[in-house]
Amino acid sequence: MLNRRQFISVTAIGMAALSTGYTIPSYEKQKKEDKKMAYTAKDYSKLIGMEGFGETLLKNHFTLYQGYVTNTNKVLDTLDRMLKDGKTGTPEFAELKRRLGWEFNGMRLHEYYFENLGGKGGINKDGKLAKKMAEDFGSYEAWEKDFKAVGAMRGIGWVALYRDSVNGKLINFWINEHDVSHPAGCDPVLIMDVFEHAFMIDYGLKRADYIEAFFKNINWGAAEARLK
């Protein structure tokens, strides 16, 4: 059974193809031809057992993530085929190209998210990330207050701590869905998923409790390593 996003994606591709009679090539056949483009889903099963995150919730989340990897490959393969077939001037090409941001970011943001989980203990207050937070926000606590407040905002999306590579400053961003409002020229440092699927199985509507569980499990070493 397709999940909501897979359904939307398949529907979008299908509608694009239907409207002009463009035939979607066999993905299996394309896979062999375009192996260099394919992304592979990473295994995050080591996160199972993490305090505050149920196994069912995590397994569902891994499956959802794998769907983004599959669909990223499908969209890239189809776009590549359209390029080879001289179909780049079509509305279908344009719509699929727009779709790529959704699928690709859905894949990559989950990778950042899972990779900045699985840690124990709080942030090292003497480390460079904590010092940078204190420098840019006044204190680590002020940064945390801001990050959690963004996470508590109504709506679905992501909370992302970014570092602006131009002026070096840290900024907490709200990312709507996956693909809207990523700041250009900034490096992601810490990513938190606040789509309902990230917490509802375990916490219902108590998003704040999920955010607390997320904070207990941040892999601060992984986050700090992203601070270039």
Ligand SMILES: [Fe+2]
């Ligand atoms: Fe998610």
